[in-house]
Every structure is written in structure tokens, then in C-alpha cells.
Amino acid sequence: MSDPVLGLLGFVAALGLIALGLPVAVSMGVIGALGYWYLNGWMGVAYIMGSSPFESIFPYTLSVIPLFVMMGVFASHAGLSRSLFDVINSFIGHRKGGLAITTVGASAFFGAICGSSLATVATIGRVALPEMKRHGYDPSLSTATVAAGGTLGVLIPPSVLLVIYGLLTQSSIGQLFIGALVPGILGALLYAGAIMVLFLFVIMMLNLGQHSKDQERAWLQARGWIVPGALAAVLLVQLLNVLVGIDYDYVPTEVGVLEVSALLFGPYVLAVELASILLLAGLVSAYHLAKK
Numbered sequence: 695m696s697d698p699v700l701g702l703l704g705f706v707a708a709l710g711l712i713a714l715g716l717p718v719a720v721s722m723g724v725i726g727a728l729g730y731w732y733l734n735g736w737m738g739v740a741y742i743m744g745s746s747p748f749e750s751i752f753p754y755t756l757s758v759i760p761l762f763v764m765m766g767v768f769a770s771h772a773g774l775s776r777s778l779f780d781v782i783n784s785f786i787g788h789r790k791g792g793l794a795i796t797t798v799g800a801s802a803f804f805g806a807i808c809g810s811s812l813a814t815v816a817t818i819g820r821v822a823l824p825e826m827k828r829h830g831y832d833p834s835l836s837t838a839t840v841a842a843g844g845t846l847g848v849l850i851p852p853s854v855l856l857v858i859y860g861l862l863t864q865s866s867i868g869q870l871f872i873g874a875l876v877p878g879i880l881g882a883l884l885y886a887g888a889i890m891v892l893f894l895f896v897i898m899m900l901n902l903g904q905h906s907k908d909q910e911r912a913w914l915q916a917r918g919w920i921v922p923g924a925l926a927a928v929l930l931v932q933l934l935n936v937l938v939g940i941d942y943d944y945v946p947t948e949v950g951v952l953e954v955s956a957l958l959f960g961p962y963v964l965a966v967e968l969a970s971i972l973l974l975a976g977l978v979s980a981y982h983l984a985k986k
Contacts (some may be wrong), residue, residue, distance in 0.1 A: 704729045755861050762854050766808030766817065775817045778803050779825075791893040793829055794839045795886045797822040801843025802882040806850045809857075815844035835892075842885050850878035891976070922975070929968040 704725045711721035731739045769775065782799040786792045797818060805814045819840045826836040848855040851871035860867035 700729060700732065756858070758857050759854055762809045762852070763813070766810060766813040769804065769807050770813075770817045774807070775800065775804055775821050779818070779821045783825075791889045793822070793826050793831065794835065794889045797826070797839045798843045798846075798882055798885045798889070801840070802846045802850055802878070805844075805847030805878075806852070809847065809852045809854045811844045811847040814847035815840055818843060839885075839889070843882075846878055846881055846885075849874050849881055851875055922972070925968055925972060929965060929972070932965045932968065 708721045708725045711724065712718055716724075727739050727743065730742060778800045779796060782803075783793065783796040786795055786799075789795070800822065801814050801818050804818055805811070808814060808817075822840055823836055826839075827833070847853070851874050853871070853874065856870045856874055857867055859865070860870050
């Protein structure tokens with residue numbers, strides 16, 4: 695009997711056992727054992743049944759996962775999350791939105807210790823949520839900040855997810871850690887920047903007092919928009935020029951850091967610099983208003 699025919703018969707037999715009410719695991723196990731016996735004899739079946747369950751449940755390569763969990767438990771019981779939160783809060787807690795930014799920073803540092811998003815959310819949340827509630831933060835903003843900060847746990851190395859990915863794809867775990875370090879730090883900075891921009895818009899929409907209204911009228915005068923408008927116009931022209939010059943039929947065979955860098959600092963350097971200036975101006979404005 696050929697192997698394809700044997701596989702088809704085993705599949706039909708497994709479906710029949712499942713239809714008779716046997717559990718799926720038992721049905722697949724019985725049919726698999728009988729098929730392996732037919733191909734390799736009882737000795738092969740005995741070896742597989744004696745070694746496969748242990749190797750599937752207790753693989754040595756995945757022993758790092760309970761070690762990460764144990765490290766998170768040690769850090770939580772030692773009060774490390776509270777210490778991280780207090781240290782970061784002492785530097786930036788007095789700023790507008792400081793507690794939310796502190797939560798993101800504490801999540802980034804704690805994620806680098808335990809390597810798990812769930813552990814980061816559970817541990818930092820127990821510290822940050824009562825503090826933000828006590829200072830009048832909206833519950834939706836508080837929970838969203840903790841959830842967003844928890845995602846840094848799988849980015850900033852060491853990370854359980856990167857370890858599992860490296861084991862499954864046979865990739866270098868050390869190189870994965872090195873490659874994820876910069877995106878993790880950038881993610882933390884972007885979350886902090888998003889919180890500052892959020893508070894900036896809140897401050898702008900409150901319109902506290904006549905002084906704020908007069909200041910907004912001064913900002914809306916035409917002379918205040920000459921330089922930003924000119925930069926935005928040049929950026930728009932550059933972007934249109936780039937879009938017109940793109941060869942949409944070209945399919946790159948390899949895209950890496952060097953290729954992207956050559957494009958960003960080559961033909962697209964003007965667009966990159968103008969966008970950087972506009973983003974820098976926005977960050978400076980956000981910091982200036984939040985400082986007040």
C-alpha cells in the first residue's frame with residue numbers, strides 16, 4: 695500500500711472515530727500509532743510514544759520562558775516596579791502629563807527585565823493606575839497608557855517573543871535582540887511624544903481666560919504662518935516630485951537598511967530634512983506649552 699493511500703485511509707478512519715464520539719486527541723493518537731506501526735513496527739511506536747510526549751512538553755530550548763516569568767515575579771515582589779515608577783516620576787512627573795509619560799518609561803524599563811507584555815501590564819498597572827486615578831486622570835487615558843506601555847515588553851530586549859521567534863525560525867537570538875533595541879527605544883519615545891501632543895491639544899482647546907484667546911488670535915495672524923507655510927509648500931512640491939518620479943513597475947530584489955538609507959539621504963534628502971524641521975517645531979511647541 696502506497697503512503698498517500700495509507701494517509702488517506704488514516705484520515706478517513708480518524709474522522710470516523712471522531713464521529714463515534716471519541717475525543718479528537720485520542721482518535722488522532724490511535725490512528726497515528728497504528729499507521730506508524732504499519733510502516734516501522736512496534737519498536738518504532740514504543741520509541742515515539744516514550745520520547746515524543748516529554749520532548750513536546752519539556753523542550754530544553756524553551757526553558758528560558760519560565761525563567762523570564764520567574765524574573766518578573768522576583769522583580770514584582772521586590773518592589774522594583776514601584777522603585778522604577780518613583781525614579782522616573784521624580785524627573786518628569788511635574789510636567790503636564792508626567793504621570794502618563796512616567797508609566798510608559800516604567801513599562802519600558804520593566805519590560806527589559808521580565809520580557810513579557812502581560813507581566814509588564816499587570817505589574818506596572820498596579821502601581822500606575824491608582825496614582826493616575828488619584829491625580830484626576832481619565833480612566834480611559836490611564837488604561838490606554840498602561841496597555842500601550844505594555845507592548846514595549848516584547849520589543850525591548852530581552853524579550854520572550856523574540857526568543858520564541860528565533861527558536862522557530864532558527865535565527866540568531868542575539869541579532870534579534872540587537873535589532874529590536876532601537877525600535878523599542880523609539881517606541882517608548884513616540885508614546886511619550888504622543889502623550890505630550892495629546893495634552894497640547896487639550897490645553898489649546900480649553901481656552902482658559904482672555905489671555906489665551908488673545909494669544910490664539912496672535913497665532914492666527916498671517917505673518918505668523920509665513921515661514922511654516924513656505925516650508926510646507928516646499929515639502930509638498932518635493933513630495934509631488936518624488937511621487938511623479940517613482941517607477942511603479944520596479945520590484946526591488948532586496949530592501950535593507952543600507953538601501954533605505956541611501957534613498958532617504960540621496961534623492962529624498964530635501965523631503966526628509968523639511969519633515970524633520972516641521973516635526974522638531976511641533977515638538978518644541980508641545981514642550982513649551984506643556985512646561986507652562
